[in-house]
Amino acid sequence: MRAFLVNEYAHPAQVSLTINAPEPTPAKDQVLVDVFSAGLNFFDILQCQGKYQNQPPFPFVLGTEFAGRIAKDSPIPEGCPFKPGDRVFGAAQGAFAEKVPAPWSQLLPLPNNMTYDQGAGLFVTWPTSYEALVGRAELKPGEWVLVTAAAGGVGIAAVQLAKALGATVIAAAGSQEKLDVATRYGGADHAVNYTKPNWQQDVLKITNGKGVDVVYDPVGLIRDCLKCIAWKGRALVVGFAAGQIEKLPLNLVLLKNISIVGIHWGAYSKLEPQHLPVVHTALLDLLASGRVKPVVYTDVFPLERLVDGLLALEKRRTWGKAIVRIRDEHETEKSRL
Numbered sequence: 001m002r003a004f005l006v007n008e009y010a011h012p013a014q015v016s017l018t019i020n021a022p023e024p025t026p027a028k029d030q031v032l033v034d035v036f037s038a039g040l041n042f043f044d045i046l047q048c049q050g051k052y053q054n055q056p057p058f059p060f061v062l063g064t065e066f067a068g069r070i071a072k073d074s075p076i077p078e079g080c081p082f083k084p085g086d087r088v089f090g091a092a093q094g095a096f097a098e099k100v101p102a103p104w105s106q107l108l109p110l111p112n113n114m115t116y117d118q119g120a121g122l123f124v125t126w127p128t129s130y131e132a133l134v135g136r137a138e139l140k141p142g143e144w145v146l147v148t149a150a151a152g153g154v155g156i157a158a159v160q161l162a163k164a165l166g167a168t169v170i171a172a173a174g175s176q177e178k179l180d181v182a183t184r185y186g187g188a189d190h191a192v193n194y195t196k197p198n199w200q201q202d203v204l205k206i207t208n209g210k211g212v213d214v215v216y217d218p219v220g221l222i223r224d225c226l227k228c229i230a231w232k233g234r235a236l237v238v239g240f241a242a243g244q245i246e247k248l249p250l251n252l253v254l255l256k257n258i259s260i261v262g263i264h265w266g267a268y269s270k271l272e273p274q275h276l277p278v279v280h281t282a283l284l285d286l287l288a289s290g291r292v293k294p295v296v297y298t299d300v301f302p303l304e305r306l307v308d309g310l311l312a313l314e315k316r317r318t319w320g321k322a323i324v325r326i327r328d329e330h331e332t333e334k335s336r337l
């Protein structure tokens with residue numbers, strides 16, 4: 001099978017696609033999934049170079065997020081709710097390949113109204129944004145939300161979810177193109193460019209001087225955002241896409257009675273597994289209703305061009321969720337008839 005096999009640490013640009021990789025053998029609790037589309041993440045680039053917190057032994061197939069179909073020759077472990085042919089999305093090491101072995105507990109049913117491309121980048125991004133806004137910031141209808149990197153993977157999910165939850169959303173991003181994406185595809189009510197000096201003044205003007213109730217920040221811009229947060233606002237620490245772990249003088253927290261709130265979605269499966277179905281059910285309902293809709297970056301890369309996709313992500317050129325398409329949904333459906 002075709003797979004992006006890593007035999008030694010290197011930047012992805014130095015790794016070639018393997019066209020005759022061995023097919024994986026699923027372990028006891030795993031099923032075999034025919035991968036249709038896979039999501040690109042910054043951590044894939046780090047893992048390829050040996051710089052990520054989670055490094056599988058060599059040789060390993062890169063990629064974690066995917067959408068696909070349970071393979072017709074897949075084993076079905078006891079208790080697994082899926083059967084061969086079921087459409088699923090999920091996360092497991094080895095997604096940049098034609099087949100991936102995945103623990104069935106790491107899979108969810110792909111709603112019928114969604115394509116594999118749309119499902120490929122859902123499993124991590126959307127629950128992160130949902131739990132951040134609902135579980136951690138306790139967002140209420142009518143509140144103001146500021147989302148930084150609002151056209152990015154987690155950002156655009158946060159914009160749509162905050163809107164669906166009844167908030168008024170201000171999208172902040174680094175270019176006019178990305179602000180247009182956050183408004184057109186995300187449904188943001190207002191947009192500000194955070195590369196402009198004193199951009200926080202625009203946010204204060206938009207909110208009639210009050211400031212925003214919730215800040216959702218995957219970039220590492222909390223300190224800047226506190227200049228336009230409201231009294232008793234909540235600031236969500238989601239990530240550090242700018243590359244620096246941000247430090248904060250605590251007098252800023254004291255002055256406006258604000259809360260700094262963390263979100264680490266990956267830790268829930270270990271520390272609060274009983275909460276996963278709550279978030280998954282709420283999200284699947286929202287996705288199936290069409291009130292929120294994953295945004296896929298327009299350049300959909302074939303597996304042969306995975307490196308171009310990862311380079312575009314690394315250079316900050318993508319918006320929404322960048323994906324690789326490993327099988328063509330329509331071609332495969334035609335060949336099944």
Ligand SMILES: NC(=O)c1ccc[n+]([C@@H]2O[C@H](COP(=O)([O-])OP(=O)(O)OC[C@H]3O[C@@H](n4cnc5c(N)ncnc54)[C@H](OP(=O)(O)O)[C@@H]3O)[C@@H](O)[C@H]2O)c1
Pocket residue numbers: 041042124125128149150151152153154155172173174175178218219237238239240241242243263264265266313314316318319320
């Ligand atoms: N806490 C959690 O559980 C959790 C879960 C998932 C992801 N994350 C984290 O969230 C962050 C964003 O993930 P994502 O999937 O949304 O990524 P993404 O789609 O690549 O978006 C990141 C955005 O950050 C902005 N940015 C600002 N400075 C940047 C810089 N120096 N280099 C690169 N990007 C920069 C860019 O938007 P502009 O061009 O508009 O500035 C970029 O598009 C990552 O740090 C990720 O690790 C956290």
